[in-house]
Each structure stands twice: as C-alpha cells, then as structure tokens.
Amino acid sequence: MNRLSRLFVRRLRQRAARDTRRHALANGLLTVTSIDVQGHLVRRYTPAFDTGPLTFDRTADLGWLTRTFGSLLQETVKPEADGTTTVVAQPITRLSGVASSATSVPAHASLDLPEAVPDRCAYATKLVGLAAPPVHIAHLATALLVARAIASSGLTLQRVVEIIRRPAPIIVLMSQVDGAQDAFLRLIEMTGLVPSGPYAGVTGDRFPERDVDGFTDVALRRRFVFFQGKETGRESRAMKRGLAAVLGRDDPILAIAHHVADIPDQIPAAADLHLDAGAVDRAFLVDLLQAVYGDGDGMVRDGHDLKAFDASVLTLDDLVLALRSGRPRDEALVALHQLAACRVQGERGEDTRENRDRFPTEPATKQGALTEGRKGSSLSSKGKPSGAEVIQPQPLPGDRADGSKPPVTVETLSGYGAARTWALDLRHDLGDYRTGDLSWDEMSTKLLLSGPPGTGKTSFARALCNSLQVPLVVTSVSTWLQGGHLNDVIDRMNSTFAEARDHAPSILFIDEIDGIGKRVDPNREYSEYWNAVVNKMLELLDGAVRCDGVIVIGATNRPEQIDEAIRRSGRLETHIEIPKPDIPALAGIIAHHLGRDIDVVLQTADPSKRQWIDTAVGDALEEEMFGTPADVDQEGARP
Known part of the structure; x- marks a missing residue:
C-alpha cells in the first residue's frame, strides 16, 4: 500500500476504536474527565471495571475483556413500542479492588508488556480501544x-x-x-x-x-x-x-x-x-489483502496468487463475501477465484446447484421472526418456487357485457392523495411506453407506500392492477423468509423478480418490506445473514438486474426501519405516505362501496333522519376544514 492508503486504513481503525470507547462510556464501562493540555481540552478515559484480572498479556487480556464485557463495547439499542430503536446505557457498578500502578507484572507477560506502561488504568483503557471490531x-x-x-x-x-x-x-x-x-x-x-x-x-x-x-x-x-x-x-x-x-x-x-x-x-x-477509482485489479487486491491480513509472510507481494483469474469482474459484494471476518487468507483467495469465475460465466446473483455450497447456511432466525406468508405458490421461469400469488386484472366496465359491478380502480379510490396522482401519471406513461414514445427508465416505476395498518396499501395495488390492466404479482418478505436458510431466501427473491419479468408489463407488490431491515454491524448476531438479504434486495432493485416492464411497489407500516440505500435513487426512491382517511375521504369510500344502494337508503329514510344526516355531514365537513361551528362562534364573541 502507498502512504495515502495506509493513512486511510489507519483513520478507519482509529474511528472504530473511538466509537468502541464511546460505546463503553455510554454503557458504564468507562468514565471520562476533560483535562487541559496546552490549551486544548482532551478527554481522559478511566476504566470503571476491576482491572485486577489483567495480566499485561495483550492477547489474553483482549480475550478476557471481550468475553466479560463484550455487550458493553457496542452500541446498545432498545426497541420502542412504535417500532423505533433508541440507544440505552447499561451502567455497571464499579468493582472494588482496583489494582494500583505498583502491581507486579507476571514474568511470563514481560514480552507482551510495552516498554513503558504508565499505570494499569491506562493499559486497560487502551485495551478497550483495541477491542474494537474490525473495519468492515x-x-x-x-x-x-x-x-x-x-x-x-x-x-x-x-x-x-x-x-x-x-x-x-x-x-x-x-x-x-x-x-x-x-x-x-x-x-x-x-x-x-x-x-x-x-x-x-x-x-x-x-x-x-x-x-x-x-x-x-x-x-x-x-x-x-x-x-x-x-x-x-x-x-x-x-x-x-x-x-x-x-x-x-x-x-x-x-x-x-x-x-x-x-x-x-x-x-x-x-x-x-x-x-x-477505476476497476478492481491485482494491485488493488494486493492492497486490500494487506489491509485485512497485514504484512505477514503470507502477504501477496507481487500478485502471484491473483494471476489465475480476471479480477476486474469482481464486485464490491464479491469482495465482502470473500474476505469475511475470520476467514483465512488462503480460503479468501479461493473464494475470490470462484466468485470471479461465476461472474465470467454470467451467474450474476443466481444460486445454482453447482455453487450453492458457497453460500453460508445460517440459522433460520430467532423464534418469532418468521410469519406466515400469503397462500398460493408459483414458479418462476426457472422452475424455482417463489411463493408469490399472481392476480390477473378484472375487466374494466367497458369490457363487461353482463352489467356486473365494476372493479375497483385507482380512479374510483378516495383518500389516497399523492399515491392516486402517482398512479394516474403512471397510467399515462405506460400508454406512451407501449407505443414506443417513452422508455422504461424515463418513468417513475418504483414506489415505497407507507401508512398505518388498514389504510389500504394492498387495496391500492389491486386497484392499480385493474387500472393498468396488467398482472399483479403479490409477495411479502415473510414469504421469502419461510425458506429459513440464506440460499433458499435468495432463491425466492430471485424467483419472484424473475416471475414478475415473465409477466411484464406487470406490478410486483412486496408487502411488509420493512422485514428486509437494515444492514447491521458485522459483529452482531446473524449479521452476515441479514446483510446478505439487504444486499440482494439492493441488487434486484437497481440496474444490475434488468427490471424493464416491472412496476415495483413496497408496502410498510414502518418506513424508518428500511435501509436507506433501498430508498435511494433508482430503487424505491418515491416514498408516499397514505394517511388515515379524513371526513371527505370516508364519505367517498362509503359512497363507493354502497354504490347505487345509497339512493335506496336515502329514499327509504325518514324525512327527519334525512335532514339529520345532511346536517351531520355538513357539520363534519365544516369541522374538517374550519373547526367546529361552536369554536367559530366563541372566537367571534371574544372582545
């Protein structure tokens, strides 16, 4: 590595150590005081734990520290009732018997002891920083x-x-x-x-x-x-x-x-x-391997071990998969070779039987993490079960000869606001796309739909299916997760998108998309599993996998729980929230579902009740727009 690369790697590690010390401080493992050093305020950390067990053997002491206080070295989150998470401290009681700087050092640890250790507390504080997780x-x-x-x-x-x-x-x-x-x-x-x-x-x-x-x-x-x-x-x-x-x-x-x-x-x-920055090449891989594994005897100094494959085809996800934390250098080189071969053979993101064993098989999830998916299962063009349900559009009123009740369409929906506008614009753009006047990438075809439960997110997708007269492929994250093992989950995700492409133009509706979650610290439990699922979702949504002809709608009650990258440009970049219906929207919903029956209800109602209904509706509309009539009178009567 050149000097600049070394500087950047060192800065990332220093940041990781700083974050670990701050997590330890927030969780009560360290205390802090501010001191003045030549006019500059500097933080001085002091351990709040018993340093007596420390032996000044750095390897042994790091192992003891992470085993004993591992959960206090990382950010602690607490789920709230609204689905959000907040950082909480876990203060610990300072144990008695803290050793002084005069404590003798075991003879066997002399080789691991720095030339000058000012005191045991400084050594313990430094250990906390060294216990930081490796840089991702x-x-x-x-x-x-x-x-x-x-x-x-x-x-x-x-x-x-x-x-x-x-x-x-x-x-x-x-x-x-x-x-x-x-x-x-x-x-x-x-x-x-x-x-x-x-x-x-x-x-x-x-x-x-x-x-x-x-x-x-x-x-x-x-x-x-x-x-x-x-x-x-x-x-x-x-x-x-x-x-x-x-x-x-x-x-x-x-x-x-x-x-x-x-x-x-x-x-x-x-x-x-x-x-x-160019593309991945052998020189870049040499630097990356050196950053991960150091300058030991096994370092690839001249790229000799990397000449057997084309490094330029590797993606960032390939590098993350190959150099997973704890994987030996030789195994990482083999994984890089195999991933490069997959790219050359055109196996982008597809888990075949030949490479299935390369993907980690993780525990399904903790109890309760999986929920029942939608009924019905279908196959993609490659024959893999996706678990999705394909719904065909209902004929529009002009196509019905039997005079039956017309289907629900976007045009007849009430209370959807910006979502309805987006859908009507999409209907117009789809017509231009079919005539060749508009390309797919010029259209807004990816939507994140959020709102409280019961606000009609699924109904919106069904109505859009009827308005556009295209098939609707319905799935959910819980359906994908039913496979449990990572390769099965990835298979279902791939197959669902492939099935939507087979029916193009079509709508792919993904319910409970917040179940994808966010990428997490690689040291957390099941992090490799969930990070791989999020990365696969990103790959399926962006340009790496062609989605021409597929309208993607993700529905969620908790948009804040979705990884920010999923909501970036080219993916679910348009976010529309469906609010709870107001009085005019409720009136429109009731009128739609009653249809012509509302005339019968009004005609058979007692005249006094009919007048009461008119008054109640008028008062409700006035309250919705201006406040209650009583409030207006009171405000007008004030001096």
Missing part, C-alpha cells in the same frame, strides 16, 4: 478506491481537502466497480473519513421541486446533494427540472457513476474535482 471490508475497499483515485489525479491530499472544505464544491467520482456507488455514500456518511463532516446526502436524481430545507433529518449534518449511476444520464423533463434546482443552490454536489457519460454534462463541466 466494504469500508476498507471503498477507502482504498478513494486513495487510488486521489493518487491517480495528480493532486496532493492537502489540495483535495482544501477543495472539499469549500462552501459548495462540485466533485465527480467514477469507479467501474459494481456496488461502489452506494459504498462511497456510506463511507462519507458513516465513517467520518471525509473532513468537514458529519455528512448527510440528499438525492438530486429526482430532486423535489420543493425546497430541500424540508429534509429535517439532515439538519445536524453537512448536507450534500448526490447524483448516482445511470439514472443521472436520462433526459426526462423531471430530471432537467431537478438538475436546475440543484445547480441553483449552494450545497456541495457529488456525482458518482461508472463513466463520465452517465453524468449530466453541466456537472463535469463545472466540477472542482475529478476522481476516477
């Missing part, structure tokens, strides 16, 4: 890509930092590594590696016409607007409006893509910084 492979790989891009630009690190610290820099970052685009954003937002942070990205790809100051979740961070992937290259009117809105602001702009041609021309022309 995705962060390591992405940081090395950034280091390579800076080195190849010919600029010094100081110059790059000066550009980043400008009030509104425009930066173009390119890489041919699949999966790197999201990884760059996570590196910026999560690791603190980039100066002048912390940061929060706001997608500019389908930039809202409203002011972005409405994004309250980024208020405490430095906001930047990012454009990502091939979606930035389309020439739709919405894209042009969004781009104009972004360029007219003073926010930092980051454009990430495989090639400069995928980025709107205005951005490269005005960019302050151009960086190109």
Whole structure:
C-alpha cells in the first residue's frame, strides 16, 4: 500500500476504536474527565471495571475483556413500542479492588508488556480501544478506491481537502466497480473519513421541486446533494427540472457513476474535482489483502496468487463475501477465484446447484421472526418456487357485457392523495411506453407506500392492477423468509423478480418490506445473514438486474426501519405516505362501496333522519376544514 492508503486504513481503525470507547462510556464501562493540555481540552478515559484480572498479556487480556464485557463495547439499542430503536446505557457498578500502578507484572507477560506502561488504568483503557471490531471490508475497499483515485489525479491530499472544505464544491467520482456507488455514500456518511463532516446526502436524481430545507433529518449534518449511476444520464423533463434546482443552490454536489457519460454534462463541466477509482485489479487486491491480513509472510507481494483469474469482474459484494471476518487468507483467495469465475460465466446473483455450497447456511432466525406468508405458490421461469400469488386484472366496465359491478380502480379510490396522482401519471406513461414514445427508465416505476395498518396499501395495488390492466404479482418478505436458510431466501427473491419479468408489463407488490431491515454491524448476531438479504434486495432493485416492464411497489407500516440505500435513487426512491382517511375521504369510500344502494337508503329514510344526516355531514365537513361551528362562534364573541 502507498502512504495515502495506509493513512486511510489507519483513520478507519482509529474511528472504530473511538466509537468502541464511546460505546463503553455510554454503557458504564468507562468514565471520562476533560483535562487541559496546552490549551486544548482532551478527554481522559478511566476504566470503571476491576482491572485486577489483567495480566499485561495483550492477547489474553483482549480475550478476557471481550468475553466479560463484550455487550458493553457496542452500541446498545432498545426497541420502542412504535417500532423505533433508541440507544440505552447499561451502567455497571464499579468493582472494588482496583489494582494500583505498583502491581507486579507476571514474568511470563514481560514480552507482551510495552516498554513503558504508565499505570494499569491506562493499559486497560487502551485495551478497550483495541477491542474494537474490525473495519468492515466494504469500508476498507471503498477507502482504498478513494486513495487510488486521489493518487491517480495528480493532486496532493492537502489540495483535495482544501477543495472539499469549500462552501459548495462540485466533485465527480467514477469507479467501474459494481456496488461502489452506494459504498462511497456510506463511507462519507458513516465513517467520518471525509473532513468537514458529519455528512448527510440528499438525492438530486429526482430532486423535489420543493425546497430541500424540508429534509429535517439532515439538519445536524453537512448536507450534500448526490447524483448516482445511470439514472443521472436520462433526459426526462423531471430530471432537467431537478438538475436546475440543484445547480441553483449552494450545497456541495457529488456525482458518482461508472463513466463520465452517465453524468449530466453541466456537472463535469463545472466540477472542482475529478476522481476516477477505476476497476478492481491485482494491485488493488494486493492492497486490500494487506489491509485485512497485514504484512505477514503470507502477504501477496507481487500478485502471484491473483494471476489465475480476471479480477476486474469482481464486485464490491464479491469482495465482502470473500474476505469475511475470520476467514483465512488462503480460503479468501479461493473464494475470490470462484466468485470471479461465476461472474465470467454470467451467474450474476443466481444460486445454482453447482455453487450453492458457497453460500453460508445460517440459522433460520430467532423464534418469532418468521410469519406466515400469503397462500398460493408459483414458479418462476426457472422452475424455482417463489411463493408469490399472481392476480390477473378484472375487466374494466367497458369490457363487461353482463352489467356486473365494476372493479375497483385507482380512479374510483378516495383518500389516497399523492399515491392516486402517482398512479394516474403512471397510467399515462405506460400508454406512451407501449407505443414506443417513452422508455422504461424515463418513468417513475418504483414506489415505497407507507401508512398505518388498514389504510389500504394492498387495496391500492389491486386497484392499480385493474387500472393498468396488467398482472399483479403479490409477495411479502415473510414469504421469502419461510425458506429459513440464506440460499433458499435468495432463491425466492430471485424467483419472484424473475416471475414478475415473465409477466411484464406487470406490478410486483412486496408487502411488509420493512422485514428486509437494515444492514447491521458485522459483529452482531446473524449479521452476515441479514446483510446478505439487504444486499440482494439492493441488487434486484437497481440496474444490475434488468427490471424493464416491472412496476415495483413496497408496502410498510414502518418506513424508518428500511435501509436507506433501498430508498435511494433508482430503487424505491418515491416514498408516499397514505394517511388515515379524513371526513371527505370516508364519505367517498362509503359512497363507493354502497354504490347505487345509497339512493335506496336515502329514499327509504325518514324525512327527519334525512335532514339529520345532511346536517351531520355538513357539520363534519365544516369541522374538517374550519373547526367546529361552536369554536367559530366563541372566537367571534371574544372582545
């Protein structure tokens, strides 16, 4: 590794150690005081646990510390009734008998003892930092890509930092590594590696016409607007409006893509910084292996072990899979070779019988994590069961000769607001798509639909099926998880999307999509299982798997529980919340379901009751819009 790569790797490890110390502080394992060192306030940590068992054998002491206090070294979350999680502290009682600095050191530990250990407390505090989990492979790989891009630009690190610290820099970052685009954003937002942070990205790809100051979740961070992937290259009117809105602001702009041609021309022309990280090659893998395994005798110094396969086809997910925590170097090299062979053979994301044993078989989940899926099962074009239900659209009124009750359509729905508008726009765009006047990537075809239980998210999908007159493929995350083992879950996910493509144009409705969850710390229980499921969902939603002709709708009661990358541009980027129906919406719903029967009800009602109904409806509408009549009178009577 060059000096810049070493610096980035060291910074990531220092950040991990700092976070671990802060988790230990929050959970009561450490205490802290602020001291003045030459005019600078510095934190001084002190252990709140009994340091007596420490032997000054670093390996043994680290093992004891993680076994005894492992849960206190990581962020602790507590689920709330509303589905959110909050960090909670787990204070511990300080144990008596803390050894002083004069405590003798066992003779057998002399080789592991640093040249100068000021006191036992300082050694114990340092151990807490050393107990930090290893830096995630995705962060390591992405940081090395950034280091390579800076080195190849010919600029010094100081110059790059000066550009980043400008009030509104425009930066173009390119890489041919699949999966790197999201990884760059996570590196910026999560690791603190980039100066002048912390940061929060706001997608500019389908930039809202409203002011972005409405994004309250980024208020405490430095906001930047990012454009990502091939979606930035389309020439739709919405894209042009969004781009104009972004360029007219003073926010930092980051454009990430495989090639400069995928980025709107205005951005490269005005960019302050151009960086190109390239693709994975043998030199990059040598650096990554060195970052993971160190400079031992087994280090690949000249890439000799990497010449047997084409490294350029590897994706970021491949690197994460091959270099999983705890995997020996030789096994990692074999996994890299096999994953590269799969890519060359065109087996992108497909688990065949030949490579099934390469995927980890994890425990299903904890008791209660799985729920019953929808009834009905179907097969994809490859014959694998997806567990989905295919619903054909009902004929529209003009197609019915028997005079039966017309089907529910989007046009007849009440109380859906922005979701109804989105659906009607989609119906118009689908007509243009069928005539060849509009390409699929110019349409808004991916939607995250949220709202309290019972607000009609599934009914909306069925109504859209009838309005568009296309098949509806219905599934849920719980249906996917019924397989239990990771390879079975991945199979069902692949098969569901393949089935939707077979019926294209079609609608794929994924219920309970919050069950996908978020990617978690690799040291947490079942993290590899759940992170693999989330990554597969990202792959199926983005451009790596062709979804032309498939409208994807994810439904959830808890949108905050979904990984942010799933909601980014090119995936479920449009998020619409269905509120509980108000009085006008309820009136429309009742009128729709009663149909012509409402006339019979009114005609047979007692005249006094009919007048009471009219008055009640009028009062309700007045209250909905202006407040109760009594409130108005009272306000008018005030002096």
